[in-house]
Amino acid sequence: MKSFSALAFLSFVSVAVAFSEPAGHHYQAPGPNDERSPCPGLNALANHGYLPRNGKNMTVPQVLNACLEGFNFDWAPLLIPAKQGLLTSTDKSSETMMSLEPLVLHNLIEHDASLSRSDYQNGTGDALHFNATIYSVMANSNPGSDYYNLTSTARVMYERLQYSIATNPTLINTMNEVTGRAATAALALTSMGNATTGVAPKKFVDILFREERLPFLEGWKPSPVLVTGELLGPPHRRARRRVELDREPALRAYRPRPREWSISRACERDACSCDDWQAAVQASVMA
Structure with a gap:
């Protein structure tokens, strides 16, 4: 009886150790003065202390x-x-620092027809915070399976795009946005699942989006292989191709990017030379 109890205890301890958070990277929800972005992955990194927990600088x-x-x-x-x-x-005062919340600047990294955020819609939509209703399209996809894959996620992307076409008169849907949405899907699936196939357990992906938490406690681990551009390329291209199987609706929804898209809203500076500042940062981006 004692040996059985000892065995049960050791089994419990081994499971607890296997499914623990890394030292120094426990999950901590953001406080009222902390910043978060439209990207659940970056938010999760901040919530676990891989990025500054306040999301700034x-x-x-x-x-x-x-x-x-x-x-x-x-x-x-x-x-x-x-x-x-x-x-x-x-x-x-700084051209080398960024914070999470300003990443909501429309159509730089943030984009319409997101898997989990509202469209910007000229500032009337909340493109920053998680929207459970929007994410339900993803959560209800691939029924009967406990995983998401590139095929099911591409269908979600297409459905989200059709919704934006129908409801967002300011939708921007150039090939840049198509590429961005495919990249978002590929990153979500490869980070939470198999980096080669793009197959990811639903519970891991759902925790990432809904809680902005890395599901260590549920058994998730980072990819055992370094996720390179070569490894990300095939899932990204496959997700994009699947969305483009029906190109006509997307092309009908095409709207050219506004000339002022790049940084006009972020560049409200009093005495500084905005043109000089923007040119310097753009040069840094191309470096």
Whole structure:
């Protein structure tokens, strides 16, 4: 009887150890003065302390190192998006820092027809915070299976696009947005599941989106292999191709990107030379 009790205890301990959060990276919900972005992945990294928990004043290397440590994502495929984040900074004293909340700047990294956020709609929509109703399209996809894959997620992307076409008169849906949505889907599936096939357990993906938490306690681990651009490429292309199988509705919904899209809203600076500041940051992005 004693040996059985000891065995049961050891089994419990082994499970508890196997499904624990890494030291120094426990989940902590954001406080009232902390910032979060439209990206559940970045928010989860901040909630676990891979990024500053307040979501403020981060450098590009900090963001890239957080993605490497938290998800085992290589720097290379994320370098340009990370540098683009500098364009959202409202701190005229620094050209090398960014914070999470300004990443909601429309159509830089944030985009319409998101899997989990409302469309911007000229500022009337909440493109920053998680929307459970919108995410229900994803949550109800691939019925009868306990996983999401590229096929099911592409159908969700298409359904979300059709909804935006019908309800958002300011929808922007160029090939840049198609590419961005495919990249978002590929990153979500490869970070939570198999980085080669793009198959991910529903419970892991749902926790990431709904709670902005890394599901360590449920048995998730970062990819055992470094997720490089070469590894991300096939899932990204497959997700994009599946969405483009019916191109006509997307093309009918095409609206050219406004000329003022790039940084006009983020560049409300009093005495500084906005043109000089923007040129410097854009040069940094292209570096």
